[in-house]
Amino acid sequence: MLKPKQLLLIPSILFLTNALxxxxxxxxxxxDPLEIHGNFNxxxxxxxxxxxxxxxxxxxxxxxxxYANVIATKGAFSAGARYESYENALLGFDPRxxxxxxxxRYFSFENKGLNVTVGNFYEQFGTGMLLRSYEERDLGLDNxxxxxxxxxxxxxxxxxxxxxxRQRYFFAKGDGIVRxxxxxxxxxxxxxxxKDNKLxxxxxxxxxxxxxxxxxxDLVLPENVGAYSGRITARYANFSLTGEYAFxxxxxxxxxxxxxxxxxxxFVSASYSKKGFGINLSAKHIDNMSFRSDRTEGFNNLTxxxxxxxxxQHTYNLAATLYPYATQPTGEVAFQGDIVFRLKKKTWYGGKxxxxxxxxxxxxxxxxxxxxxxxxTTRQGYSxxxxxxxxxxxxQDINVSVERKLNKTFKxxxxxxxxxxxxxxxxxxxxxxxxxxxxxxxxAVLDVLYKIRPKHALRAEFQALWSDQDMGDWGTVxxxxxxxxxxxxxxxxxxxxGNSVExxxxxxxxxxxxxxxxxxxxxxxxxxQKAGLFxxxxxxxxxxASNGLxxxxxxxx
Amino acid sequence: xxxxxxxxxxxxxxxxxFGQTRTIPSVDLVDIDGNSFNSSEILNEGKPILINFWAxxxxxxxxxxxxxxEVYDDWIEETGVVVYAISIDDARNAPKVKPYVDGVAWDYKxxxxxxxDFRRQLxxxxxxxxxxxxxxxxxxxxxxxYQEGDEIELYEKIKKLAxxxxxx
Numbered sequence: 001m002l003k004p005k006q007l008l009l010i011p012s013i014l015f016l017t018n019a020l021x022x023x024x025x026x027x028x029x030x031x032d033p034l035e036i037h038g039n040f041n042x043x044x045x046x047x048x049x050x051x052x053x054x055x056x057x058x059x060x061x062x063x064x065x066x067y068a069n070v071i072a073t074k075g076a077f078s079a080g081a082r083y084e085s086y087e088n089a090l091l092g093f094d095p096r097x098x099x100x101x102x103x104x105r106y107f108s109f110e111n112k113g114l115n116v117t118v119g120n121f122y123e124q125f126g127t128g129m130l131l132r133s134y135e136e137r138d139l140g141l142d143n144x145x146x147x148x149x150x151x152x153x154x155x156x157x158x159x160x161x162x163x164x165x166r167q168r169y170f171f172a173k174g175d176g177i178v179r180x181x182x183x184x185x186x187x188x189x190x191x192x193x194x195k196d197n198k199l200x201x202x203x204x205x206x207x208x209x210x211x212x213x214x215x216x217x218d219l220v221l222p223e224n225v226g227a228y229s230g231r232i233t234a235r236y237a238n239f240s241l242t243g244e245y246a247f248x249x250x251x252x253x254x255x256x257x258x259x260x261x262x263x264x265x266x267f268v269s270a271s272y273s274k275k276g277f278g279i280n281l282s283a284k285h286i287d288n289m290s291f292r293s294d295r296t297e298g299f300n301n302l303t304x305x306x307x308x309x310x311x312x313q314h315t316y317n318l319a320a321t322l323y324p325y326a327t328q329p330t331g332e333v334a335f336q337g338d339i340v341f342r343l344k345k346k347t348w349y350g351g352k353x354x355x356x357x358x359x360x361x362x363x364x365x366x367x368x369x370x371x372x373x374x375x376x377t378t379r380q381g382y383s384x385x386x387x388x389x390x391x392x393x394x395x396q397d398i399n400v401s402v403e404r405k406l407n408k409t410f411k412x413x414x415x416x417x418x419x420x421x422x423x424x425x426x427x428x429x430x431x432x433x434x435x436x437x438x439x440x441x442x443x444a445v446l447d448v449l450y451k452i453r454p455k456h457a458l459r460a461e462f463q464a465l466w467s468d469q470d471m472g473d474w475g476t477v478x479x480x481x482x483x484x485x486x487x488x489x490x491x492x493x494x495x496x497x498g499n500s501v502e503x504x505x506x507x508x509x510x511x512x513x514x515x516x517x518x519x520x521x522x523x524x525x526x527x528x529q530k531a532g533l534f535x536x537x538x539x540x541x542x543x544x545a546s547n548g549l550x551x552x553x554x555x556x557x
Numbered sequence: 558x559x560x561x562x563x564x565x566x567x568x569x570x571x572x573x574x575f576g577q578t579r580t581i582p583s584v585d586l587v588d589i590d591g592n593s594f595n596s597s598e599i600l601n602e603g604k605p606i607l608i609n610f611w612a613x614x615x616x617x618x619x620x621x622x623x624x625x626x627e628v629y630d631d632w633i634e635e636t637g638v639v640v641y642a643i644s645i646d647d648a649r650n651a652p653k654v655k656p657y658v659d660g661v662a663w664d665y666k667x668x669x670x671x672x673x674d675f676r677r678q679l680x681x682x683x684x685x686x687x688x689x690x691x692x693x694x695x696x697x698x699x700x701x702x703y704q705e706g707d708e709i710e711l712y713e714k715i716k717k718l719a720x721x722x723x724x725x
Contacts, residue, residue: 039680278656308649340660457705484706
């Protein structure tokens with residue numbers, strides 16, 4: 001962690017560069033101005049006990065998550081640090097985020113295609129199937145590397161990256177060391193005469209190795225685990241195809257119950273698009289691909305790779321927070337199709353301004369696998385057929401949304417979706433406890449925007465979710481009034497009117513009010529928030545039910 | 558707390574000492590066709606640039622870019638502005654960005670920031686978030702979030718920049 005004294009070093013280094021004129025990179029940087037920028041974010045809540053929604057009593061009454069990033073750049077040099085404070089962490093965040101400190105600091109420079117970072121950094125190779133260190137601050141997820149990264153752009157479309165580091169674990173670092181190298185070649189740039197070739201090709205490959213001591217008394221565990229992947233992106237006119245295949249050597253872990261079976265993953269995605277029409281079809285096979293720098297860890301901790309769900313990331317509250325799906329890293333086969341098109345304006349079917357239509361469907365299954373009883377011998381655990389969906393359906397979703405501007409004052413958006421989630425796999429625990437089986441739901445949304453005057457608008461959302469399982473039917477109404485560019489006020493009420501348990505037929509009213517100016521945003525909220533899943537990408541955080549006053553401040557400078 | 562005061566003092570004193578200028582940081586991105594693209598190549602021959610961070614899962618982002626799309630031709634004609642729409646969609650949605658952009662027929666220059674590196678360098682907390690770049694390539698204005706009608710004030714600023722005026 002960075003101490004204040006160390007932080008003072010950063011500007012000193014930058015000042016020092018002014019004085020050093022022996023090398024070109026320093027000379028050039030000396031001419032550039034020093035620029036300092038960053039951001040600030042504060043999320044806090046004053047909690048009220050609310051036994052109706054099972055919101056727990058918070059001993060501290062008031063909880064807060066806050067951070068500020070500061071980045072200083074001078075020409076090719078950049079240095080930065082993040083201060084984080086959790087006094088104490090908001091409900092739903094891992095309580096190991098406790099106290100304050102500087103868990104992130106780095107220094108980097110660039111010189112003729114060579115880019116070096118020392119300290120903390122985020123990195124992704126290919127689709128991230130084997131390596132992605134990233135942050136989702138609102139999820140409390142941060143697996144930043146601490147170490148050294150070197151990137152070299154060799155020109156001619158050839159790029160190489162290498163890194164060694166340990167990953168962030170709350171205010172400490174994980175046990176294991178990650179070593180990784182990645183290379184990528186743009187063949188149209190690398191091969192002479194291919195520049196104007198209609199077929200565009202990009203290939204890449206990487207190797208990742210993690211080291212963690214074997215301290216298991218019963219098993220002989222591999223201390224070094226290697227994994228490698230290859231990827232390709234091809235484009236021809238309006239078509240594009242991208243794919244990555246990854247293989248992971250045997251990696252016994254808490255996730256796979258210490259089996260010695262290797263892991264593999266394949267992701268393929270094909271698209272066709274032209275102006276006014278776009279389609280994407282994707283498929284993936286994931287088998288035993290959980291990959292962490294500490295084999296004993298769980299949840300979102302110390303993950304080296306990123307396995308996002310192959311499903312639509314919904315934005316409407318009921319569709320997004322009740323039954324979202326997250327990838328099962330131990331094994332799944334999934335498919336998704338996505339179509340976007342525009343009905344022409346000034347036609348009888350497209351209306352005066354045209355109409356946008358989005359159709360999406362996704363399916364996820366368990367592996368087609370057979371158990372092997374070899375716990376005492378080879379410990380392979382099971383065998384699975386490649387790219388073959390198993391009997392067990394995990395998730396399905398089909399949804400259609402239509403958007404049309406009716407006239408200068410009205411815009412309408414409508415969405416319908418039908419979904420199924422297998423709660424034996426996802427294990428959502430709602431107000432009624434955990435439902436054992438498949439949850440089927442239909443969701444309908446009508447979103448109307450009424451532009452009262454050019455800068456004044458009223459928006460209303462009417463959402464309904466119908467289900468015979470779990471918590472039953474829900475209805476949601478959102479009303480939002482905005483006065484551009486500074487003010488907004490909104491109220492939302494979620495009502496679990498169809499809950500089979502009468503005392504759980506609860507209203508969740510919540511109001512928010514805020515002010516925006518340039519890079520600043522301040523908002524106040526008050527009311528009930530239902531328990532649910534808050535997801536970004538394929539990763540989710542369980543948000544417990546709460547009641548109280550929230551204060552949010554963000555600033556970019 | 559002591560740390561926080563120290564950092565704040567440090568920032569403020571440095572700002573006073575150097576004044577405030579901001580250039581587009583150099584970050585490796587990918588263009589919508591999959592080619593590598595460095596953010597320092599975001600240029601518009603001495604005319605204003607609007608950099609807008611968005612994502613396919615962000616409703617207000619799409620509302621903003623759809624609203625600007627309706628008037629974009631007029632904006633270009635009157636001011637020569639160019640819009641760079643930076644998608645922060647990660648590996649989950651990145652393959653869907655091009656079909657979406659083509660499907661809704663946007664004419665923006667679209668770049669992919671799949672691991673939020675550019676977003677981090679520009680201090681963007683949430684999307685949508687936009688930056689205005691003046692005729693000299695300096696970032697002179699930013700705005701977070703989108704509310705219906707925000708593009709009206711944004712365009713007033715773009716017109717000023719196109720005329721070489723300084724924003725207050």
